[in-house]
Amino acid sequence: MATDILMPALSPTMEEGKLAKWLxxxxxxxxxxxxxxxxxxxxxxxxxxxxxxxxxxKILIQEGTEGVAVNTPIAIIADEGEDVAAxxxxxxxxxxxxxxxxxxxAPAPDMQAEGQAAKPAPSAKTxxxxxxxxxxxxxxxxxxxxxxMEEFPAGTEMVTMTVREALRDAMAEEMRRDxxxxxxxxxxxxxxxxxxxxxxxxxxxxxxxxxxxxITEHGFAGIGVGAAYTGLRPIVEFMTFNFAxxxxxxxxxxxAKTLYMSGGQLGCPIVxxxxxxxxxxxGAQHSHDYAAWYSNVPGLKxxxxxxxxxxxxxxxxxxxxPNPVIFLENEILYGQTFPVPKLDDFVLPIGKARIHRQGSDxxxxxxxxxxxxxxxxAQALAEQGxxxxxxxxxxxxxxxxxxxxxxxxxxxxxxxxEEGFPQSGVGAxxxxxxxxxxxxxxxxxxxxxxxxxxxxPYAANLEKLALPNVAEVVEAAKSVCYK
Amino acid sequence: MDAANEAGQxxxxxxxxxxxxxxxxxxxxxxxxxxxxxRDEDLHAYHEMLLIRRFEEKAGQLYGMGLIGGFCxxxxxxxxxxxxxxxxxxxxxxxxxxxxxxxxxxxxxMDPNGVMAELTGRRGGYSRGKGGSMHMFSREKQFFxxxxxxxxxxxxxxxxxxxxxxxxxxxxxxxxxxxxxxxQGQVYESFNMAALWKxxxxxxxxxxxxxxxxxxxxxxxxxxxxxxxxxxxxxxxQVDGMDVRTVREAAQRALAHARTGEGPYILEMQTYRYRGxxxxxxxxYRTKDEVSKMREEHDPIEMVRKRLIELHGVxxxxxxxxxxxxxxxxxxxxxxxxxxxxPDPSELWTDILLEARA
Numbered sequence: 001m002a003t004d005i006l007m008p009a010l011s012p013t014m015e016e017g018k019l020a021k022w023l024x025x026x027x028x029x030x031x032x033x034x035x036x037x038x039x040x041x042x043x044x045x046x047x048x049x050x051x052x053x054x055x056x057x058k059i060l061i062q063e064g065t066e067g068v069a070v071n072t073p074i075a076i077i078a079d080e081g082e083d084v085a086a087x088x089x090x091x092x093x094x095x096x097x098x099x100x101x102x103x104x105x106a107p108a109p110d111m112q113a114e115g116q117a118a119k120p121a122p123s124a125k126t127x128x129x130x131x132x133x134x135x136x137x138x139x140x141x142x143x144x145x146x147x148x149m150e151e152f153p154a155g156t157e158m159v160t161m162t163v164r165e166a167l168r169d170a171m172a173e174e175m176r177r178d179x180x181x182x183x184x185x186x187x188x189x190x191x192x193x194x195x196x197x198x199x200x201x202x203x204x205x206x207x208x209x210x211x212x213x214x215i216t217e218h219g220f221a222g223i224g225v226g227a228a229y230t231g232l233r234p235i236v237e238f239m240t241f242n243f244a245x246x247x248x249x250x251x252x253x254x255x256a257k258t259l260y261m262s263g264g265q266l267g268c269p270i271v272x273x274x275x276x277x278x279x280x281x282x283g284a285q286h287s288h289d290y291a292a293w294y295s296n297v298p299g300l301k302x303x304x305x306x307x308x309x310x311x312x313x314x315x316x317x318x319x320x321x322p323n324p325v326i327f328l329e330n331e332i333l334y335g336q337t338f339p340v341p342k343l344d345d346f347v348l349p350i351g352k353a354r355i356h357r358q359g360s361d362x363x364x365x366x367x368x369x370x371x372x373x374x375x376x377x378a379q380a381l382a383e384q385g386x387x388x389x390x391x392x393x394x395x396x397x398x399x400x401x402x403x404x405x406x407x408x409x410x411x412x413x414x415x416x417x418e419e420g421f422p423q424s425g426v427g428a429x430x431x432x433x434x435x436x437x438x439x440x441x442x443x444x445x446x447x448x449x450x451x452x453x454x455x456x457p458y459a460a461n462l463e464k465l466a467l468p469n470v471a472e473v474v475e476a477a478k479s480v481c482y483k
Numbered sequence: 484m485d486a487a488n489e490a491g492q493x494x495x496x497x498x499x500x501x502x503x504x505x506x507x508x509x510x511x512x513x514x515x516x517x518x519x520x521x522r523d524e525d526l527h528a529y530h531e532m533l534l535i536r537r538f539e540e541k542a543g544q545l546y547g548m549g550l551i552g553g554f555c556x557x558x559x560x561x562x563x564x565x566x567x568x569x570x571x572x573x574x575x576x577x578x579x580x581x582x583x584x585x586x587x588x589x590x591x592x593m594d595p596n597g598v599m600a601e602l603t604g605r606r607g608g609y610s611r612g613k614g615g616s617m618h619m620f621s622r623e624k625q626f627f628x629x630x631x632x633x634x635x636x637x638x639x640x641x642x643x644x645x646x647x648x649x650x651x652x653x654x655x656x657x658x659x660x661x662x663x664x665x666x667q668g669q670v671y672e673s674f675n676m677a678a679l680w681k682x683x684x685x686x687x688x689x690x691x692x693x694x695x696x697x698x699x700x701x702x703x704x705x706x707x708x709x710x711x712x713x714x715x716x717x718x719x720x721q722v723d724g725m726d727v728r729t730v731r732e733a734a735q736r737a738l739a740h741a742r743t744g745e746g747p748y749i750l751e752m753q754t755y756r757y758r759g760x761x762x763x764x765x766x767x768y769r770t771k772d773e774v775s776k777m778r779e780e781h782d783p784i785e786m787v788r789k790r791l792i793e794l795h796g797v798x799x800x801x802x803x804x805x806x807x808x809x810x811x812x813x814x815x816x817x818x819x820x821x822x823x824x825x826p827d828p829s830e831l832w833t834d835i836l837l838e839a840r841a
Binding site: 182208213214216218219220221222223224225226227228229230231232249250253254258259260261262263264265266267298299301317320321322323350 | 608609610611612613615619620621622629630632635642643645646656669675833834835837839
């Protein structure tokens with residue numbers, strides 16, 4: 001019985017990779033544990049090992065091939081004694097995905113935006129040996145947002161890059177500019193970043209300025225804050241913001257409050273950054289969205305970008321800011337590409353929302369990965385004759401209420417979209433502000449689309465249910481339009 | 484518990500765990516071979532410690548009159564620790580401590596008026612009345628607080644040392660904590676990183692024998708705090724924290740170690756606070772005899788005073804004049820702190836964020 005070797009996933013959010021090298025050739029005998037091939041993604045390299053003994057009957061994907069989707073058959077192994085030629089001819093066919101055929105779609109949210117061709121969702125792992133549907137290679141390329149507010153000169157050359165690269169470039173540019181800027185955190189240096197956001201920084205700036213820490217969030221957050229008291233500008237990376245819970249005392253009590261408690265003497269110019277919110281299938285302890293938590297605290301600024309361009313411009317601003325800034329990234333967005341203006345020094349203002357899509361019928365306010373639902377919903381609504389205005393808050397604190405209110409004055413209707421929990425969430429804050437600042441302009445109650453009020457479940461179907469989805473956003477938008 | 488006994492720890496019955504006077508640490512007895520101070524050094528130490536003593540007594544008074552609010556943790560009895568440390572430190576070395584911080588501020592040269600006015604919550608206070616007893620800072624004097632979260636200052640102080648190492652400026656962070664804070668987890672995270680990166684930090688553990696109302700023996704499996712850095716390779720020593728001379732001598736060793744790139748150093752200062760944990764603490768967890776014996780036999784100021792008269796031949800009248808001068812300074816600070824206006828209401832909304840540079 002011939003066995004297909006499938007393109008493996010290196011992480012819960014990996015969708016595709018490069019088949020870098022074959023270490024075995026057709027006709028070679030392989031045994032369990034032999035390294036067959038090397039695969040690469042933008043953040044990691046991994047070896048593919050043989051699980052069963054047999055003969056490498058056929059290589060289906062040649063080395064050097066980029067964009068090989070997870071679960072694509074890459075080779076066929078013939079069992080011992082099996083006719084190799086027959087095996088080579090038999091395998092390699094895409095197989096049905098049990099989960100999908102059962103109506104349980106993949107857990108990861110859909111990423112495409114602004115009318116890009118639909119991208120197949122990454123396949124759910126449904127069981128140890130369940131066959132997987134190949135996902136067609138797809139790159140998520142987002143079009144430039146219509147810059148309602150001119151944030152770079154018209155005609156600026158745009159380059160396409162991932163959010164991950166944009167963040168790295170932002171740090172590198174600021175580190176070149178200011179000797180006082182340094183990065184510290186777990187695996188930021190030698191490992192090149194747990195999510196490869198700090199890739200290359202050690203090589204350029206050395207171990208003095210790119211500092212690997214032990215796994216002691218409480219301790220190194222405090223060390224970062226102490227260093228910031230003296231005027232250094234630390235960028236403290238948390239492998240995820242879930243782990244920052246260990247350090248939250250220093251973020252709140254030591255970083256956010258000291259300027260006030262010192263009567264303005266002691267500022268704390270520090271950036272705490274890292275992935276926030278749900279990735280995919282990592283369970284409740286690794287999926288928490290802290291945007292609302294940090295936005296509750298005076299003395300902090302809280303940024304949660306969606307696009308690569310905003311990630312770059314706002315991270316540069318955060319590093320230059322003399323205050324403690326919480327910079328919430330998202331693992332799923334790291335690999336997404338967006339156009340970024342090619343400018344020597346592209347810095348965006350903190351505290352300014354961006355109208356990502358103009359519309360006149362309903363305002364959809366979101367931020368970070370919530371924008372993916374909002375934009376897809378806007379597309380669907382447009383097909384039904386409803387033009388949504390989509391506002392990307394970008395900064396959660398200070399919140400740009402004016403931009404939201406001005407939009408609501410025009411549309412008279414508003415819904416909010418976030419992955420975080422409903423109670424005391426960012427959406428709840430927007431609702432409260434609109435009650436005060438736009439009450440007379442509202443034609444319908446403001447509705448919130450949020451993550452469900454449950455700890456994040458692990459099971460693919462439950463996780464999908466726990467997160468917001470596009471249908472909910474569309475439904476809410478139609479509801480406030482009384483359609 | 485068995486392991487502790489094997490390690491030479493006394494078997495502790497929590498009900499009788501408070502060490503009695505008979506168990507007063509060896510270091511609290513006058514050291515026969517204590518390093519000597521010159522006349523000027525003793526005069527300096529006397530003045531500096533007396534200023535803290537009188538300041539704290541006045542703060543206690545003002546608290547009793549309702550002029551100081553909230554929490555107020557007095558440093559009375561522990562003066563030799565911070566003064567001995569400061570006598571060994573250099574300009575530019577940073578100081579950071581917990582909530583029992585008035586003595587450290589005065590020792591750093593901060594203005595008593597500004598400290599007292601902060602205690603009374605007035606606009607002339609170091610934090611413009613917005614910090615209070617536990618939260619004062621002076622960038623000018625390199626005093627980085629004043630922290631109300633027990634143990635937080637240890638990671639922060641390690642960060643000050645990180646900055647010194649980053650800048651290669653030859654300065655050292657003097658990071659103080661109490662015996663209570665020394666049990667916090669982040670202390671050990673910080674010890675680990677400080678040792679790993681050879682940061683110039685001197686950790687000063689002020690062991691005044693009670694973490695609020697809990698004696699060291701009831702809270703600590705290892706009561707020898709100088710050993711708390713052993714597993715990280717951080718040298719430590721137990722120091723008679725009631726004798727300003729032994730404090731300074733140990734501080735010189737520790738600071739030289741840290742300043743020459745050898746990494747952190749731990750000094751356990753065996754000291755004693757005469758007052759309760761805070762003003763609201765009746766200190767029922769120890770006997771009056773214990774306190775009075777310590778005051779009579781080991782008072783850090785009285786020991787210097789005795790030396791000045793007997794050893795250095797300073798006329799008593801001169802010391803009285805010093806006392807009068809210190810009292811005047813302290814009375815002036817109380818006068819200032821009780822007449823300075825409260826912050827302008829507009830101050831509610833200032834100092835939350837700094838303006839970004841253009």
